[in-house]
Amino acid sequence: MNVETYRQRVSQLQTLLKARGLDATIVIKPEHVRYVSGFWGYTTRPEYVGPRRLTAVVVPAKGDPTLIVPKLERAYAQRRSWFTDVRHHVEWRQPNEIFGGTALLDQVLAEKGLKRGRIGLELNFISVASYKQLCDSFETVTFEDVSGVVEEMRMIKSPEEIEILRVGGRMAVLEYLAEVKAIKAGVREFDVAIVGREEATRLYADFIKDSDSPIPVDHPILDGHQIITSGPRLDMGHAIASTRTIQDGDMVLLDFCRMPQAEGYRIGFARNVALRQPTRDEADKYAVGREAYKQAVALLRPGVLAEEPDLVARSILEKGGLRETSLHRTGRGVGLEGMERPEICLGDKTPFRE
Numbered sequence: 001m002n003v004e005t006y007r008q009r010v011s012q013l014q015t016l017l018k019a020r021g022l023d024a025t026i027v028i029k030p031e032h033v034r035y036v037s038g039f040w041g042y043t044t045r046p047e048y049v050g051p052r053r054l055t056a057v058v059v060p061a062k063g064d065p066t067l068i069v070p071k072l073e074r075a076y077a078q079r080r081s082w083f084t085d086v087r088h089h090v091e092w093r094q095p096n097e098i099f100g101g102t103a104l105l106d107q108v109l110a111e112k113g114l115k116r117g118r119i120g121l122e123l124n125f126i127s128v129a130s131y132k133q134l135c136d137s138f139e140t141v142t143f144e145d146v147s148g149v150v151e152e153m154r155m156i157k158s159p160e161e162i163e164i165l166r167v168g169g170r171m172a173v174l175e176y177l178a179e180v181k182a183i184k185a186g187v188r189e190f191d192v193a194i195v196g197r198e199e200a201t202r203l204y205a206d207f208i209k210d211s212d213s214p215i216p217v218d219h220p221i222l223d224g225h226q227i228i229t230s231g232p233r234l235d236m237g238h239a240i241a242s243t244r245t246i247q248d249g250d251m252v253l254l255d256f257c258r259m260p261q262a263e264g265y266r267i268g269f270a271r272n273v274a275l276r277q278p279t280r281d282e283a284d285k286y287a288v289g290r291e292a293y294k295q296a297v298a299l300l301r302p303g304v305l306a307e308e309p310d311l312v313a314r315s316i317l318e319k320g321g322l323r324e325t326s327l328h329r330t331g332r333g334v335g336l337e338g339m340e341r342p343e344i345c346l347g348d349k350t351p352f353r354e
Contacts, residue, residue, distance in 0.1 A: 001038060001263075003082045005158050009036050010065055016149055017061040023117030025146050026105070026134075027057040029125040031336040032150045037067050039081040040264065041217075049130060052091055054101025057083075058108050066108050068101060079217055102137050109138070120146030155333060155341050156353060161265065165334070168261030171203045172269045176254055183273055185248045189233075192254070193226040193241035200259070207262055227255035227270075237327055249276045257338055266338045268331070288320030296330055296344070306342035306350045314346075 013036065017025055027033055028049055034040035037057050042048065048055045053070040064085055069077045071088040078086050089104040090097040098104045109115050115138070123131065124147035135143060157165070178199040179192050205220035228241035230252040246252060255270040278286065295316060296309035310330040317326050331344035342350040 001158075001160050005160055006036065006038055006082050009153065010059060012153055013059055013150065014061050016153075017059070017120065017146075020120070020144075020146070021118065022061060022120050022144060022146070024058060024060040024109075024112065024114050025120035025149075027059060027122070027150070028055075028130075029122050029150075030055070032122070033057050033067075034264075034336065035150060035154060036065065037077075037081045037083055039067060039069070039073075039077045039083075041076055041080070042073065049126065051101040051133065054089070054105065056101070056105065058105070058112065058114075060112050060114065063112060066112075068104055068108065070101070071097070076217065079213070079215060102133070106137070109141070114141070116140045118142045118144055120144055120149070122150075123147050151341050154335055155350075157335065161335065164263045164265050165267060167207060168263075168265050168267050169269065171200060171207075171261045172256045172259075172267055174203060175199045175256060176269070176271060179254055180273055183246060183252055183275070185246060185250075185275065188243050188245050189228045189230055189241040189252075190243060192246075192252075193228055196226060196254075196256075197222065200261070204262060222259050222261065223264075224259040226259055227253070227257070229253045246275070251275075265336060266334050268334055285320070285322060285325075288317060288322055292316040292320075300352065302352050302354055304352050306344055306348040306352065307346050310345045 013025070017023075027036060030040065030043040030048065033043060033055055036059065039055075043055045047053050048070075053072070054068060055070070055073065056068045057065055058068065059065045065083060066085045066087060067077060067081055067083045068087050068089070071090050074086065074088040087104055087108065088098075089101050090099055093099045098107065109117075109119075119141055121131065121134070121143045123145040131143070175196040179196045182192050182195040200222045201220050204222065208218045208220060225240045227238060229236055229239045230244060230246050231250045233239055233242065233244060234251055234253060252273045252275070253270065254273060257266065257268050257270060260266050292313040296313040299309045299312060313330045314323070314326060317323055329343050329345035333340035333342055342348050342352070
């Protein structure tokens with residue numbers, strides 16, 4: 001990602017902080033740490049949210065941000081992030097080292113003159129225990145909820161993000177085609193998932209092999225578990241590929257939504273594969289679903305409210321007798337997470353934007 005893109009994100013966030021009368025925010029959610037700093041990796045593990053291995057970005061309303069990481073991640077963070085100020089703390093007391101994320105956070109806030117400031121926290125992400133610990137540790141700080149602020153920024157993708165998502169889409173289609181070839185009676189669901197994972201690894205390795213980094217920091221193996229269901233498992237919407245053996249006459253669902261593709265960005269992509277000719281009833285139901293999809297997509301343009309495609313799709317499904325089969329929203333935003341704003345569902349009145 002271009003460094004200027006990251007600078008613009010921090011500048012936009014600082015503008016939003018000033019508008020709220022905040023002196024700073026502490027970014028802790030891993031996807032948001034990555035969004036503003038460029039650093040990601042093991043930070044998605046839950047222990048990196050707590051003080052022992054705290055990973056966070058302190059973004060003042062004015063001035064340069066600071067990335068806080070455990071010493072274990074210091075080299076990785078310095079090579080991944082565009083920040084000039086990357087600080088580390090240690091997990092056990094050592095001479096001349098700052099012990100614990102809370103102590104380092106205290107030092108950073110003091111240096112930036114924020115110990116008596118109004119500081120934002122992502123209360124829709126951090127635990128009650130973490131919030132209480134921060135309040136107890138920084139009694140002179142006024143913490144305020146900034147849930148949704150970075151999420152709002154992330155709705156609009158930069159040109160670089162759009163290209164990454166396009167690469168990810170092309171990868172997923174090739175993974176799908178590789179898995180289709182592997183599907184036959186006698187093959188287990190997870191065997192099909194392995195074929196897709198192998199293809200994805202090869203594709204992503206080709207994508208990142210020309211990196212100009214003197215010390216490569218990206219690995220080509222995608223994270224996440226693939227949703228694959230077949231036969232009697234098809235009614236489980238989010239079931240992961242199992243040891244079930246695919247049989248003649250099965251329908252098979254291949255879903256790539258949970259698997260990050262290029263640069264860790266996610267897409268929405270799923271298809272059914274039939275090991276037989278669909279029945280007339282199945283073909284009729286497919287036609288209803290296809291029509292609902294087409295009419296919902298036709299509404300996607302700036303100014304339309306996010307809930308409108310959902311309402312149209314549901315009305316078509318209901319008329320076709322498929323109301324009970326629609327188990328969740330019609331769609332959602334995608335990006336660094338599998339589900340981002342806006343949500344294409346009843347109640348989300350966010351106007352679409354370019």
